[in-house]
Amino acid sequence: MPFTxxxxxxxxxxxxLDRWRGSDAxxxxxxxxxxxxxxxxARALGAPLDVVLVRKLGLPFQPELALGAIGEGGLRVVDPDLVRRFGISAAELAAVEAAERSELDRRAARFRSGRAPVPLAGRTAIVVDDGVATGASARVAVAVAGAAGARRVVAAVPV
Known part of the structure; x- marks a missing residue:
């Protein structure tokens, strides 16, 4: 059944996700x-809402195809098979990452407006996106939550 x-x-x-209602999520x-x-x-569960910032690392000549992704705290996930298959040099990968890191930092300033992230230490983090294509962004988002001290990380997508 499609979503409206x-x-x-x-x-x-x-x-x-109702089992996390009223929890520390x-x-x-x-x-x-x-x-x-x-x-x-978040509204349905009565849980705090925050963002987790990630950026896809696209192929230099096909930016929509993800080689990997970066996240807050310097985290990075890269698919070495794709890097090898498309002959992406270390310099090309570094250039893509530098551009995306700059955009990630800009978005962090915009979305957070100087406030600190909601603390995750010892809590359940429910990472939500609207869909998953390659999984690179989801993997790095889960890693960001884990690195922030989440006790458990749940990846949740409607499709």
Whole structure:
């Protein structure tokens, strides 16, 4: 059954995550598409909402195809098979990463407006996005939550 929009997807996803209602969970949305989904999940669970910032590392000549992703705290996931298959040099990968790191830092300043992230130490982090293609962004988002001290990390997507 298709969703009418991301908010509808979030409400339906929240019903599947009901066991975390009233717990110590924090809902983390991946901007942009995951935030409206995560907002509905957080509201339904009565949990705090925050963002987890990641950026896809696209092929230099095909930016929509992810070689990997970077996240807050310097975390990085790269698919070495894709790097090898497409002959991406270390310099090319470094250039893509530098550009995306700059954008990630800009977005962190914009989304957080100087406030600190919701503390995750010892808590359950529910990482929400609106979908998964290669999984690179999801993997790095889960790693960011784990590095921030989450006791448990749950990846949740409606599709």
């Amino acid at each position: 929009d991301r908010r509808d997807a979030g409400r339906r996803l929240a019903a599947r 924090v809902v983390l949305g991946l901007p942009r598409g995951g935030v409206p989904v995560a907002s509905e999940v």
